[in-house]
Amino acid sequence: MFSISLGELATKINGKLEGDKDKIIHQLQDSQKCDSDSVCYIKSSLYIQKLSSNPGAVITTADLAKEIDGNSIVVEDPYFSFALATKIFNVGYVKLNESIESQIHPSVKLGQNSVINSNCKIGENVVIHDNVSIYPNTTVGANCIIHSGVVIGSDGFGFAPKNNKWQKIYHLGGVDIGDNVEIGANSAIDRGVLGNTQIEDGVKLDNHVHVAHNVRLGANTAVAAQSAFAGSVDVGKNCQIAGHVGVTGHLSIADGVTVLANTLVTKSINKPGVYSGIMPMMEHNESLKFIAKLKKKSE
Amino acid sequence: MFSISLGELATKINGKLEGDKDKIIHQLQDSQKCDSDSVCYIKSSLYIQKLSSNPGAVITTADLAKEIDGNSIVVEDPYFSFALATKIFNVGYVKLNESIESQIHPSVKLGQNSVINSNCKIGENVVIHDNVSIYPNTTVGANCIIHSGVVIGSDGFGFAPKNNKWQKIYHLGGVDIGDNVEIGANSAIDRGVLGNTQIEDGVKLDNHVHVAHNVRLGANTAVAAQSAFAGSVDVGKNCQIAGHVGVTGHLSIADGVTVLANTLVTKSINKPGVYSGIMPMMEHNESLKFIAKLKKKSE
């Protein structure tokens, strides 16, 4: 287990500690789940009311620190400082993973040139085809089929902006895949930042599907080729997502929702039904005229 | 060759045999091509008139069975029972493939960590780059170039729904690729359910192209990056499909068709020409106003 004192952590992320410098912290956590051994960050007052009752410390601004009880590390930009903190805790994450041998059920069929890194657990009767890459900290349930070229557990796409550059957010979570899941060729599933990306039982993914960090795909949801779920999207059970669909970050989709091909989901969908949003295909000249008339009518 | 009696098959898919229980069946086939050694399924009366003249047996409903001569296996949900049958015949498919060594022409340049499974045939002067995965039952013609990360012959995305779960349809077909075909990095071509996915001579695919089960891409058709063809799509010769195009299942596209970028093809295209369907890009504030006005005008 990784350990760091609040004093040392504050120094390393260029923050000012208000509280107990000798307190030992073991984890970074979400502000809603932050226990007394952990540290979280809060960048806006919106999150204060959902803050867990006894966090080890909170990385936050001077103003917000006044409203938060207990230890705080005061910084200018909490999200950027959180990104710096992920790098520190990543040392522990990597060491932890490297020291834990993966458990691969003897019935697993492992394709040629497929790689299972440390601290993974692969269940009964799983078939992993050729050239699959599984990063550390991935769990795969029973009877799953993982097609060639699939990547599971890659770093999510998370960066904190500062002075026109990007500070990498190290991903300390993993990927949890349930039973009876099938993942199509060349799909990619990123691991979570703090918690795990979750693919529930019976989910079916077609080829080239992108699942970002901390997404949840509910049980028996099916996703067609080249659809993409941005970070922290929550999709219910028994959904059908057609091809080339995009879902923007942090949205939720209810159980039993069907989204038709090429649709961009830009707001949460709260009730079952069929949703779409595409421009109709026409002969190109007709399409140009159609668009020109729409523009004229809308002036 | 795999063999099963109609009686045993009926029992395994929970159907009621009407006919000769001792008749031996070797294959699952499409209803239009089903010969006397094979079994097919019919889920709607629409398919009866196209049924081949002497099928070994038909998996169908009690009502439809009355209209069909010869042996039938009566089930509640023919598509679901067909899915169960694919699992049974898959045993023979896998055994067949495993026993047949692939024929790789001595002139083939095989990249590092590329895998060619059993029962494949790779033609003269083919270049296969690194980390390519080729499933069993794939044929590649002469002078093809297959770029890194390509997957050929993966299971198509086919599942029969039942009680909010998915029954896998095992894919018993293969992939046939003609001569002078080039396939871009990380593209994926699924094999057919019963017949073969077909990529004809001179086809050029860019990176990240998805070709589903039983698609045909006609000779010299070119497809730009991240376009996707759903199951059983039939594309003619000399077509130009731009990037991010989607074609929904079972459609056909005539010879000489151009489809511009990001278009979703939702109906068959029966004559040559240029087709498109995209929302014009604007400054985002203008786009929001444009959409708001369109919505208002259409009330």
Place this chain on the structure above:
Amino acid sequence: MFSISLGELATKINGKLEGDKDKIIHQLQDSQKCDSDSVCYIKSSLYIQKLSSNPGAVITTADLAKEIDGNSIVVEDPYFSFALATKIFNVGYVKLNESIESQIHPSVKLGQNSVINSNCKIGENVVIHDNVSIYPNTTVGANCIIHSGVVIGSDGFGFAPKNNKWQKIYHLGGVDIGDNVEIGANSAIDRGVLGNTQIEDGVKLDNHVHVAHNVRLGANTAVAAQSAFAGSVDVGKNCQIAGHVGVTGHLSIADGVTVLANTLVTKSINKPGVYSGIMPMMEHNESLKFIAKLKKKSE
């Protein structure tokens, strides 16, 4: 270094040399950069004014040759003949690469089954995850992270049409990747035709991103999953390109531009700002009515 006389080159591409048949040429180059040791092509008078001052020779039409000083190889279709020429010069390109061992900094962490071909240079502290494929002639700067399944340096998608067939344009360039670049799982970056595809310092690419030949992505630009840049697109610094965005060929995007998800960029963007172009998602029945009304209103 590859060498060919103008006489031999003209014969091999079925052209008629007007000029010095014994002159030795070493390279194919862009018409704007063509030095006296090189040959380029010009297919339209638009390019004549930008032609470099002392080209070794120009592949062009009889009409255009009259307007160009110096050696020319007269052909019917300069683009097709250029394609033939790339094949000839490719021999030198391949030989050059094969003879130059890659320089991999000892600090590089190379994942399992990852392949680095000849004539590459990989900088300090680069992490290359598993099953990555790097073609010859790729440079990667310091502190980069390349995720599993990434392909760098694959042939661009370039073909010259002739008689309903495609003549491959061999790609003689490479890929230059700066420092602090991160490339997401299963992304693909093609190498340039003549010059190099350029990914500048601090660029961050998500999963399944497609970067075509001769694209430039400016410093610190971030690109979300499944976006695609067609050939020769030029993107400025500090841009944010959301997921499923497409940018069509040869366009340029200014510094500081944000393009929202699923937008197709069909014209160059010359000033910073936020751009979008998507059809709004609705319940499918509403969407069908909305489109029907738009069509009616636009009649």
